[in-house]
Amino acid sequence: MPTIKDVAREAGVSIATVSYVLNNKSHFVSARTREQVLEAIQRVGYTPNMTARNLKSSQTRLIGYAWHREPGDQVNAVLDRFIYFLAQAAETAGYHLLTFTHPVGQPLPVYDELIRSGRVDGFVLAGTVQNDERIRFLLEEEFPFVSFGRSNPQWDFPWVDTDGAIGVRQAVQRLIELGHQRIAMAAWPEESISGKHRLEGYYAAMDQAGLPVLPEYIVRGEHTESAGHHAFNAWMDLPESARPTAAIAITDLVAIGIMNEAEARGLTIGQDFSLIGFDDTPLTQYLKPSLSTLQQAIPETGQALISMLEAILSHYRDYDRHILIPPCLLERASVGPPRW
Amino acid sequence: MPTIKDVAREAGVSIATVSYVLNNKSHFVSARTREQVLEAIQRVGYTPNMTARNLKSSQTRLIGYAWHREPGDQVNAVLDRFIYFLAQAAETAGYHLLTFTHPVGQPLPVYDELIRSGRVDGFVLAGTVQNDERIRFLLEEEFPFVSFGRSNPQWDFPWVDTDGAIGVRQAVQRLIELGHQRIAMAAWPEESISGKHRLEGYYAAMDQAGLPVLPEYIVRGEHTESAGHHAFNAWMDLPESARPTAAIAITDLVAIGIMNEAEARGLTIGQDFSLIGFDDTPLTQYLKPSLSTLQQAIPETGQALISMLEAILSHYRDYDRHILIPPCLLERASVGPPRW
DNA sequence: CTGTTAGCGCTTTCAC
DNA sequence: GTGAAAGCGCTAACAG
Numbered sequence: 001m002p003t004i005k006d007v008a009r010e011a012g013v014s015i016a017t018v019s020y021v022l023n024n025k026s027h028f029v030s031a032r033t034r035e036q037v038l039e040a041i042q043r044v045g046y047t048p049n050m051t052a053r054n055l056k057s058s059q060t061r062l063i064g065y066a067w068h069r070e071p072g073d074q075v076n077a078v079l080d081r082f083i084y085f086l087a088q089a090a091e092t093a094g095y096h097l098l099t100f101t102h103p104v105g106q107p108l109p110v111y112d113e114l115i116r117s118g119r120v121d122g123f124v125l126a127g128t129v130q131n132d133e134r135i136r137f138l139l140e141e142e143f144p145f146v147s148f149g150r151s152n153p154q155w156d157f158p159w160v161d162t163d164g165a166i167g168v169r170q171a172v173q174r175l176i177e178l179g180h181q182r183i184a185m186a187a188w189p190e191e192s193i194s195g196k197h198r199l200e201g202y203y204a205a206m207d208q209a210g211l212p213v214l215p216e217y218i219v220r221g222e223h224t225e226s227a228g229h230h231a232f233n234a235w236m237d238l239p240e241s242a243r244p245t246a247a248i249a250i251t252d253l254v255a256i257g258i259m260n261e262a263e264a265r266g267l268t269i270g271q272d273f274s275l276i277g278f279d280d281t282p283l284t285q286y287l288k289p290s291l292s293t294l295q296q297a298i299p300e301t302g303q304a305l306i307s308m309l310e311a312i313l314s315h316y317r318d319y320d321r322h323i324l325i326p327p328c329l330l331e332r333a334s335v336g337p338p339r340w
Numbered sequence: 341m342p343t344i345k346d347v348a349r350e351a352g353v354s355i356a357t358v359s360y361v362l363n364n365k366s367h368f369v370s371a372r373t374r375e376q377v378l379e380a381i382q383r384v385g386y387t388p389n390m391t392a393r394n395l396k397s398s399q400t401r402l403i404g405y406a407w408h409r410e411p412g413d414q415v416n417a418v419l420d421r422f423i424y425f426l427a428q429a430a431e432t433a434g435y436h437l438l439t440f441t442h443p444v445g446q447p448l449p450v451y452d453e454l455i456r457s458g459r460v461d462g463f464v465l466a467g468t469v470q471n472d473e474r475i476r477f478l479l480e481e482e483f484p485f486v487s488f489g490r491s492n493p494q495w496d497f498p499w500v501d502t503d504g505a506i507g508v509r510q511a512v513q514r515l516i517e518l519g520h521q522r523i524a525m526a527a528w529p530e531e532s533i534s535g536k537h538r539l540e541g542y543y544a545a546m547d548q549a550g551l552p553v554l555p556e557y558i559v560r561g562e563h564t565e566s567a568g569h570h571a572f573n574a575w576m577d578l579p580e581s582a583r584p585t586a587a588i589a590i591t592d593l594v595a596i597g598i599m600n601e602a603e604a605r606g607l608t609i610g611q612d613f614s615l616i617g618f619d620d621t622p623l624t625q626y627l628k629p630s631l632s633t634l635q636q637a638i639p640e641t642g643q644a645l646i647s648m649l650e651a652i653l654s655h656y657r658d659y660d661r662h663i664l665i666p667p668c669l670l671e672r673a674s675v676g677p678p679r680w
Numbered sequence: 681c682t683g684t685t686a687g688c689g690c691t692t693t694c695a696c
Numbered sequence: 697g698t699g700a701a702a703g704c705g706c707t708a709a710c711a712g
Contacts (some may be wrong), residue, residue, distance in 0.1 A: 001456065014699045019691055030697060047456035051400060052689030055704050060436070067424050080420040080669045086408050088441045096459070098402070099437045101428045116387035118341065118705095120435070227627050256626050263628060276649045282415045286565050286596045288603065294389045310691055343705055354683045359707055392705030395688050399690060458689095 004043040007088055008080045010224055011040035022048060024240075026263055062098040063090055064120035064311065066107065068127045070223075077281040078296055079253075082148065085302035086124060093310045095121070108137050115143050122309050123147065130191055146309045148301060150193055150338040157323040158312065160304045164194050165279075165295040167327035168201030173245045174329060176209050179337045180274060184244035186231040186254045187311055198278070217244060221254065228257015236265065245338040246274035252281040259334070274335040278327075289333030297325045342384040351380035380430040382407045398653055403430055403649065404460035408446065410563075417420060417592075417621040418636055419466055425642035426464060432492060433650045435461070448477050455483050462649050464488065466497075470531055486649045488641060490533055496617065498652065500644045504505060504534050504618075507634040507667035508541030511616045514669060515586045516549050518622040519678045524557040524664035526571040526583035526594045538590055538618070561594065568597015576605065585678040591619040595631055599674070614675040618667075629673030637665045 004022075008015040013033060021029045021037045030039075038114030040046075041098035054060050064289040067084060070076050087097045098120055111134060112117040114120050120143035130153045131194050139157055149275055168185075185202045188195030199218070206213050219234045221227025228249065235244050259269050267273050271290040277284065280295035304323050311319035344362075347356040353373060359546075360368045361377045380386075389461050394400050405423060409415050423457055427437045439505070442450040450635065451474060454460050462484035465474055472491045479497055487499040508525075525542045526536030546553050559574045560569025575584050590594035595617030599609050607613050610629040617624065620635035644663050651659035 016699055049689055050457045050459050051391060051395045055395045056690050060391060067427055069424055075420060084409055087407055087439050091441060097439045099427050099439055101431060105705065116341065117390045119390050146489065214581060256623065259533055260626065260628055281623065283621065349698055356683060368681065394704050
C-alpha cells in the first residue's frame with residue numbers, strides 16, 4: 001500500500017503539503033500544488049491509512065454495538081432490522097459499527113475493555129432495562145453513548161425510543177372505532193419499561209372513550225407464544241357478557257399464541273375476535289389471517305441515534321437528548337368489527 | 341487513559357520492559373521486574389491502546405462483514421442468526437467484526453475502500469452468488485477472506501457451506517420412509533447455487549428409492565410466499581393419480597405459501613399433504629401446523645469460518661479450505677404418512 | 681536482563 | 697505557501 005511519503009515523492013512536495021490537501025486545508029496550498037498532489041494521489045493509488053489517522057487523532061471512528069441473543073434461541077426481529085439501519089446511518093456519518101458480544105448478565109467487563117483499549121469512540125445501547133447497569137456504568141465513566149430505549153427516569157442520558165404509548169393508544173382507538181368496547185391487553189411483567197408505556201397507551205384510550213377496564217383484561221406474561229394461550233384462556237374464562245371482543249398483544253409472538261389458542265377453540269381471528277400485535281415481526285403478514293401490528297420506525301430510530309451520538313462526539317451543544325418516535329399501525333386481516 | 345509511559349514511570353523501568361511483559365516476552369525479563377511491572381499496570385489501571393498496537397503491527401484485528409438487506413423489506417433469518425455466532429467466534433479468536441453496508445449491486449467500491457484504508461484484516465462473505473464479483477475481486481487483490489457459501493466452482497477460494505444436498509436428501513428419505521412416493525419440490529431459479537445443490541439431494545433420494553420424478557414436480561420460483569402458492573397450484577393441476585402427496589420447499593417462506601394455499605383449498609397440511617421447509621425461520625415452529633424444516637448449523641458455520649480466516653491471517657499451512665456442514669432435520673407437525 | 685531508539689503513517693505546530 | 701520535525705502509543709532491533 002502506498003503511503004503519504006510515496007505521494008509526496010511522486011508530487012515533489014513534502015508530506016505536510018500532501019496532508020494539507022488531504023484534509024482540505026487548501027487555504028495553505030496554492031491551487032497549482034494542490035493539483036499536482038491530487039494527480040500524484042491518483043497515480044500512486046493512495047488512500048490514507050485509517051489506523052495512523054486514528055492514532056494521531058485519538059479516535060477510531062468506530063461505534064460499539066453489543067449483540068443481543070434472546071434466550072431459547074429466539075431472535076429479536078426488531079433489533080435485527082435495527083442494526084442494519086444503524087450501520088447505514090453510521091457510515092453516512094463517517095463511522096463504522098464494531099459489534100461485540102458479552103456473557104449473559106456480564107456486559108460491563110467487555111464495555112470496559114473496549115473503552116480502555118481505545119477501541120471505540122462511543123456506544124449505541126439497545127435492549128435497555130430498568131436501572132440498566134450499562135447506562136449507570138457509562139454515565140459514571142463519562143463515556144459517549146446513546147440508547148435505543150429508556151431506563152431509570154432519574155438518570156439523564158441521551159436516548160431515542162419508540163412511543164409505545166401513542167402506538168397502543170392509536171391501536172385501541174381504532175378498535176373502538178370499529179365498534180369494540182370490551183378490549184383486553186396481553187401485557188409484559190411490571191418491570192418492563194416499554195411494557196409500562198404501552199399499557200399506559202391502552203388505559204389512555206379506554207379512559208378517553210369512557211370504556212371500563214376489568215382487571216382481568218390485563219394479563220401479564222413473558223415474551224412467549226404460551227403467554228398468548230394463557231391470556232386468551234383467561235379472557236374466555238370470563239362470563240360471556242364480560243368477554244373481550246378484541247385485544248392488543250404487547251408483541252407479535254404473544255399475538256400468535258392468542259391466534260393459535262383462539263383457532264383451537266374454533267374462533268376465527270378477524271371475525272370473532274380482533275387482534276393487534278406489536279413489532280411487525282417477519283412472517284406475521286403471511287399468517288392466516290395476516291396479523292395487524294404496530295411497526296416501529298426502525299430506520300428513523302437508527303438515524304436519530306447516530307445523529308445524537310455524532311452531536312455528542314463532536315461536542316455540539318444543541319441537540320435533542322430525548323426523542324420519541326411513534327410506531328405505525330399496520331391494519332391487516334386480524335381486525336374487524338365485533339361480531340356482537 | 342494511562343499509557344505505557346505511565347506504567348514505566350510507576351514501575352521505575354523503561355517502556356521497553358513494560359512492552360516485554362505485556363507481550364509475554366517474559367524470557368527477557370526477570371521474575372522480579374515482571375512482578376513490579378504487573379503491579380504498576382494494576383495501580384495505574386493500564387490497558388494497551390489498540391490503535392497504537394495496530395499501527396505498529398500493520399493490522400487491525402477487525403474482520404469486515406457486509407450486511408445483506410433483502411429486497412422488499414424482508415429479512416434473512418439465517419444471516420441474522422449467523423452474524424451473531426460469527427461475532428462470537430471472532431472475539432474468541434481475538435478479533436472484532438466491523439460491519440458495513442453497500443449500495444445494492446455496488447459492493448466493490450466499499451470493499452476496496454476498506455482494504456486501501458487498512459480498516460480490516462480480512463472479510464467474511466455471505467450471500468454469495470454464481471460468479472460473485474466480490475470473490476473475483478478479493479482473489480485478484482489477494483486480500484484475505486472466507487465465504488459462507490460456494491460460488492463459481494472454477495475458483496479456488498476458502499469457503500464453508502451448508503450441505504443442502506445431504507439435507508434435502510435426508511428429508512426426502514424421511515418422507516419416503518413415511519410412505520410417500522409422489523414427492524415434489526419447490527425449487528429456486530436455475531442460477532442459484534445452493535438451489536442447485538438442494539435439488540441434487542432431492543434427485544439423489546428419489547433415484548435411490550427408484551421413484552419417478554415427473555417434470556411437473558419441480559416448480560421453480562423466487563424466495564416469496566406467492567412462489568409457494570404457485571407451486572402448490574401447479575401440483576394440484578396434475579391428474580389425481582399423479583399429484584404429489586408431499587413436498588420439500590427450498591425455503592420456509594415458500595413453504596408458508598404452500599401451506600396457505602393448501603389450507604385455502606381445504607387440505608390439512610400434515611395429514612393431507614406433508615411439507616418440509618428449509619432454514620427454521622423464526623416463528624415457523626408456531627405455525628399451525630408447526631413446520632418441519634432443515635435447520636442449518638449456524639453456530640458451527642460461524643466458528644468454522646473464523647477458524648479458517650484465522651489460519652489464513654496467521655499464514656498457517658494446514659487447514660481445510662472447503663467445509664460442508666449438514667443441516668439438521670427438525671420434524672414437526674407438517675409431516676405425516678400419506679393419506680392415500 | 682534492561683534501556684535506548686527507530687520507526688509504523690499521519691497531523692500539525694512552527695520556521696522559513 | 698511550503699517544509700522540517702515532533703509526536704500520537706506501541707513494538708522490536710540493537711546496545712550495553
